[in-house]
Amino acid sequence: ETGVTQTPRHLVMGMTNKKSLKCEQHLGHNAMYWYKQSAKKPLELMFVYNFKEQTENNSVPSRFSPECPNSSHLFLHLHTLQPEDSALYLCASSPTPGLLYEQYFGPGTRLTVT
Amino acid sequence: QKEVEQNSGPLSVPEGAIASLNCTYSDRGSQSFFWYRQYSGKSPELIMSIYSNGDKEDGRFTAQLNKASQYVSLLIRDSQPSDSATYLCAAQERGNEKLTFGTGTRLTIIP
Numbered sequence: 001e002t003g004v005t006q007t008p009r010h011l012v013m014g015m016t017n018k019k020s021l022k023c024e025q026h027l028g029h030n031a032m033y034w035y036k037q038s039a040k041k042p043l044e045l046m047f048v049y050n051f052k053e054q055t056e057n058n059s060v061p062s063r064f065s066p067e068c069p070n071s072s073h074l075f076l077h078l079h080t081l082q083p084e085d086s087a088l089y090l091c092a093s094s095p096t097p098g099l100l101y102e103q104y105f106g107p108g109t110r111l112t113v114t
Numbered sequence: 115q116k117e118v119e120q121n122s123g124p125l126s127v128p129e130g131a132i133a134s135l136n137c138t139y140s141d142r143g144s145q146s147f148f149w150y151r152q153y154s155g156k157s158p159e160l161i162m163s164i165y166s167n168g169d170k171e172d173g174r175f176t177a178q179l180n181k182a183s184q185y186v187s188l189l190i191r192d193s194q195p196s197d198s199a200t201y202l203c204a205a206q207e208r209g210n211e212k213l214t215f216g217t218g219t220r221l222t223i224i225p
Contacts, residue, residue, distance in 0.1 A: 048211050100148065101160065
C-alpha cells in the first residue's frame with residue numbers, strides 16, 4: 001500500500017460541502033485512475049489520466065471533478081454530492097494505461113455523504 | 115453492456131482443500147483477465163493474470179481460461195485461513211484502458 005497513498009482515509013460530508021480527495025504514487029508510473037466501489041456493485045472506473053492528460057471519463061457526473069497536476073498526484077474534487085455517492089473511492093496507478101497487470105491500488109477513501 | 119459475472123458467495127472451504135472461484139464474461143472482445151484479492155477494509159491486490167486459453171499456475175494459485183465458453187476460474191490449492199477474502203474477476207478488452215470488474219466472490223476458509 002505504501003506505493004500509492006490516499007488522503008483522507010475517511011470523509012463525512014454534507015450535500016452542500018466541497019471537499020477534495022488526494023492520491024499520490026511513488027512508483028514512477030505514468031497512468032493514474034479513480035475508481036468507485038459501492039456495496040454489492042462492481043468496481044467502477046471513473047477517470048483515467050495518462051501523462052497528466054485525461055484519456056477516459058466514464059460518464060461520471062460533473063459533481064466529480066478530477067485534477068492531475070503531474071504524473072505523481074491525482075485529485076478528485078467533490079461538490080454537491082448525493083447520498084448515493086457514498087462509497088469507497090480508490091486511486092490506482094500503472095506504468096502506462098494499457099499495462100493493467102501492473103496496476104496498484106491505494107488504500108482508498110471511505111466517503112459518506114449525509 | 116459488457117459484464118463480468120461472479121457468484122457473490124459466501125463460499126466456505128475447509129482449510130487444506132481446493133477453493134474454486136468462477137467468473138463468466140459477456141464481451142467476446144475481452145483478451146486479458148485478472149484476479150484480484152481484496153481483504154475486508156483493504157484495497158484490491160492483483161494476484162493472477164491470464165491471456166491465453168488453458169491453465170496458468172503460480173504457487174498455490176491456478177488461473178484457467180476458456181475463451182470459447184467465456185469462462186475464467188481461479189483455483190486455490192491447500193487453502194489457508196489467510197486466503198479468506200473477496201476475490202474480484204476483471205476483464206480487459208484488447209487495446210482498451212478499462213477493466214470491467216465482477217462484484218466479487220467472498221471466500222471463507224474454515225480452520
